[in-house]
Amino acid sequence: MNRLPDLEAWAIFAKVVETRSFAQAAEALRLSKPTVSKAITRLEQRLGVALLNRTSRKLALTEAGRGAVDRAARLLAExxxxxxxxxxxxxxxxxxxxxxxxxxxxxxxxxxILPDFMAAYPAVEIEVDFNDAVVDLVGGGYDLALRIGTLATSSLRARRLCAVRLLVVASPQNLHRFGQPAHPRDLENRPGLVYTGVASPGTVRLTGPGDDSYQVTLSGGLRSNNAEAFLPALRAGCGIALMPEFMIWRELRDGVLEHVLPDWGAAPIALHLVTPPGALRPARVSVLMEYLRSRLSSAPWAIDHDPRQDV
Structure with a gap:
């Protein structure tokens, strides 16, 4: 009879790869570091092949390790x-x-909004990875992700929470200095702030009255892959920018920024809750998802949630 797989060692291997550290994997699993190290050694000896190349500073997957890591992560998750x-x-x-x-x-x-959830569910521990990269939910061991924009086709499950407007905004000082634009073409010869995290940085298509459409290219006095970097420059009157409303709604409310060309608009973006495939979820995940749905879909900047678009 064949020996049973060393499921514990495979789970430890998955956690080591996830955390990129023997010490952090040991902490996450509440094991000693020698126990984690021995499990990996035991697994490699059983297989007759190395899964990890390790030095004092770095861990790297071998070819065999790369071929096994996704299935090991699924074993751990299951x-x-x-x-x-x-x-x-x-x-x-x-x-x-x-x-x-x-x-x-x-x-x-x-x-x-996490403190209110933590007060209501003190036995639930939340670990948040703030990262603009699209992470591998299954391979990375994530329970859920918040994602903004168009989702790629995949086996992941997604719930659309709301839409978010993209608004052309500038400070009152900027508009006093350069004038109030009457048409999108008026934006082309004035200082702009350009978001570089898209395929065509600075290129903005706006739709106006009568479904007229105009594509404008902003010139960048400041360019960045994070639009939050534009906020000080916008407040100081240094330029004009296309911004998600969730980032500037308070400034609009307080008059620090103004909505430029209100009759013209860019296509809104959507906020989604994304989870690994499968209908079954632990209660701790379900209650957090419902809490996030309730709080985020009712935020001041959230518009037009349609539950029929949940998948």
Missing amino acids: GELIEAEIQDRAPVPAGRVRVSAPMSFGLMHLAP
Whole structure:
């Protein structure tokens, strides 16, 4: 009879790759570092091949390790789900939820609403990775992600929370100095702030009255892959920019910035909750998802949530 797979060692291997550290994997799994190291050694000896190349400063997957890591991560996730489903028969959700969120949006709008959730569910531990990269939810061991924009086709499950307007904005000082634009073409010869995290930086298509469409190219006095960097320059009157409303709604409310060309608009972007495939979720994940849906879809900058677009 064949020996049973060393499932514990595979789970430890997945956690080491996820954390990129033997020490951090040991902390996450509540094991000693020697236990983690011995599990990886035991697994490699059993297989007769190295899974990790390790030095005092760096871990790197070998070819065999790269071929095994996704399935090892799934084994770990399935094991955690089995335990969670049994534990969730208890009345109080408990355990860790790993969340991925965009940097600026997460710091502005996710972090401030977490304390209320933590007070309501003290047994749930939240681990947030603020990162503008599109992470691998399954391979990275994430329970859910907040994502903004058009989603690529995949096996992931997505719930659309709301839409967010993209607004052309400038400060009153800027508009006093350069004048109030009457048409998108008036934006082309004035200082702009250009977001570089898109395929065509500075290129903006606006739709106006009668469905007229005009494509304008902003020239960049400041260019950045993070639109939050534009806020000080906008407030100081240094330029004009296309900004998501979640980032500048307070400035609009307080008159620090003004909505330019209000009769013209860019296509809105959508905010989604994304989870790994599969209908079953631990209660701790479900309650956090419902909390985020309730709070974010009712935010001052959120528009037109349509539950029929949940998938």
